[in-house]
Amino acid sequence: MKETRRSFIRxxxxxxxxxxxxxxxxxxxxxxxxxxxxxxKRVKVGKSNTFPVDTFTYIDEHKIYIYRDHEGVKAVSAxxxxxxxxxxxDEDGFLCPCxxxxxxxxxxxxxxxxxxxxxxxxxxxxxxxxxxxxxTRQVKPDAKFLTT
Amino acid sequence: MDSQDRGNIQPExxxxxxxxxxxxxxxxxxxxxxxxxxxHPDNLKPTYTFGLGIILGFLFLxxxxxxxxxxxxxxxxxxxxxxxxxxxxxxxPGGRLIRNIHRWASHGMVFVLFLHLARxxxxxxxxxxxxLNWIIGVSMLVVTLFLSFSGYLLPWDQxxxxxxxxxxxxxxxxxxxxxxxxxxxxxxxxxxxxxILIGSETVGQPALSRFFTLHVIxxxxxxxxxxxxHFWRIRKDGGLSRPGYQESNRDDQPGSExxxxxxxxxxxxxxxxxxxxxxxxxVIAFVVDAPLLERANPAFAENPAKSPWYFLxxxxxxxxxxxxxxxxxPLLFLIxxxxxxxxxxxxxxxxxxxxxxxxxxxxxxxxxxxxxVTLALLFVIVQFGWLRDWFPGMSQAVVMVINPATLSxxxxxxxxxxxxRRTGSTRMASIALFTAxxxxxxxxxxxxxxxxxxxxxxxxxxxxxxxx
Numbered sequence: 001m002k003e004t005r006r007s008f009i010r011x012x013x014x015x016x017x018x019x020x021x022x023x024x025x026x027x028x029x030x031x032x033x034x035x036x037x038x039x040x041k042r043v044k045v046g047k048s049n050t051f052p053v054d055t056f057t058y059i060d061e062h063k064i065y066i067y068r069d070h071e072g073v074k075a076v077s078a079x080x081x082x083x084x085x086x087x088x089x090d091e092d093g094f095l096c097p098c099x100x101x102x103x104x105x106x107x108x109x110x111x112x113x114x115x116x117x118x119x120x121x122x123x124x125x126x127x128x129x130x131x132x133x134x135x136t137r138q139v140k141p142d143a144k145f146l147t148t
Numbered sequence: 149m150d151s152q153d154r155g156n157i158q159p160e161x162x163x164x165x166x167x168x169x170x171x172x173x174x175x176x177x178x179x180x181x182x183x184x185x186x187x188h189p190d191n192l193k194p195t196y197t198f199g200l201g202i203i204l205g206f207l208f209l210x211x212x213x214x215x216x217x218x219x220x221x222x223x224x225x226x227x228x229x230x231x232x233x234x235x236x237x238x239x240x241p242g243g244r245l246i247r248n249i250h251r252w253a254s255h256g257m258v259f260v261l262f263l264h265l266a267r268x269x270x271x272x273x274x275x276x277x278x279x280l281n282w283i284i285g286v287s288m289l290v291v292t293l294f295l296s297f298s299g300y301l302l303p304w305d306q307x308x309x310x311x312x313x314x315x316x317x318x319x320x321x322x323x324x325x326x327x328x329x330x331x332x333x334x335x336x337x338x339x340x341x342x343x344i345l346i347g348s349e350t351v352g353q354p355a356l357s358r359f360f361t362l363h364v365i366x367x368x369x370x371x372x373x374x375x376x377x378h379f380w381r382i383r384k385d386g387g388l389s390r391p392g393y394q395e396s397n398r399d400d401q402p403g404s405e406x407x408x409x410x411x412x413x414x415x416x417x418x419x420x421x422x423x424x425x426x427x428x429x430x431v432i433a434f435v436v437d438a439p440l441l442e443r444a445n446p447a448f449a450e451n452p453a454k455s456p457w458y459f460l461x462x463x464x465x466x467x468x469x470x471x472x473x474x475x476x477x478p479l480l481f482l483i484x485x486x487x488x489x490x491x492x493x494x495x496x497x498x499x500x501x502x503x504x505x506x507x508x509x510x511x512x513x514x515x516x517x518x519x520x521v522t523l524a525l526l527f528v529i530v531q532f533g534w535l536r537d538w539f540p541g542m543s544q545a546v547v548m549v550i551n552p553a554t555l556s557x558x559x560x561x562x563x564x565x566x567x568x569r570r571t572g573s574t575r576m577a578s579i580a581l582f583t584a585x586x587x588x589x590x591x592x593x594x595x596x597x598x599x600x601x602x603x604x605x606x607x608x609x610x611x612x613x614x615x616x
Contacts, residue, residue: 033343033344060448084350085453088451098453099467110536110540111534111536113468115471
């Protein structure tokens, strides 16, 4: 078909309208996904001698368990890898109150729907003597920050 | 009501006198104009529709009215939300009653919605009407469920917080799949979905603001528009479905005397339903208080953290696997619901409950078969545990694909396929699949409501729960 001025303008207008609409929708929907999520990734939890020995201590502010024994300190996430409930601890390990996933004391999944093992975080010491838990760095379950 | 107002039982001359005024009553009134001026008497049979659709309409209306009242006092901020709900309950005069009505009306709406879905399905109402109206109905189901879910967070109590934490992590559960393939760091669909839903990694102020906006503006408006189109489609499809599709043209002819005037017959029926719904709601709201737990505490989960009852079926499914139980199976069920009018066009079954005796038989068989199979699977998982208990260290992929939820779904599909082969009828196959999956849903829901306690363990009754 021969391109007339009318059909050309019509096509052009349609393309512009589509492009503008797509851009508007994209701009609108983009609002829904915030760019930065303000979460502290490195946290201070206090001096190592404030934690009881051979025990998992729950830090509710950061949702982590700190384990201390005579050699050193470890830190593990207290959030169930299944659907994000807070884990409870007993002699056998961690237990999720929401859907019954259970982990051993090394954070490996024993039963239930949890898809992954728990994350262990790197522990270090700040100049003021407080322990620093770096939640951006994961370590092996047996890696300890030696305090002796 | 005097005798002149009754239907069309008077002699012709009197009817003619009333006729135009009755038609005018409907057509001249903006609000009544939603009705046709005359309807087929079969549509008023209580045992055909049970008035479920109109009950839903009234419940929605009641929810809007009470919701507006609640909004006057509610503050959607993390610091103040819980206290403002407490104010509504303890300080605002009548606030507790309004909140109770709102809560129980929403529960009622979900319940009646499923009944309505079953009614429309089992009477084959989707066969005569256009496919569009069935799809709109299914969309309204989804919107209503989201309305309930978003409203659930607003009181900001423990249950609200943890139910929505679980919900948002279900949205993120595609990570289970991407983790297996090992592409989560580059292509995190789950995390993206979660961020769209709650605007952050954990439930907080962004989530509350989002859910508030969804709950008071976006979703009600969507539901209102869908309701309008739903009603309009019923008119366009020639009124509610009824038996005798082939002969329907005869009734549609102008001047057919089989139809009765909407004013007043239908309006009386609707008024009766509105009054009954209001009365029942008022009684329930007087007697039963809507629960309000402690203020949300992100550091400690409620044990057990149970969603409202209509999500406990899904919660039971996610306790096998978050991704397959929380995303894949509900999605497949939804796809099945939407596709029903496309796979089944056997119009001769329109308007007959269960499509006659064969359909009734298949409904019963499907019910029995589904209950037996699902119960057997539940028995196994409760009594003997599942794969991880038998083979420690079992891979997540296997747990995701093989669990009671997926197995029972597979069985429902096989059963439906077998019915299709035996009867050669797509309608019977749909009845089999619909009945089986609905029965399964009811069973999983019952399991979640009554038989799951702390740590999601099985208990025969609530009184057996350990003290924590």
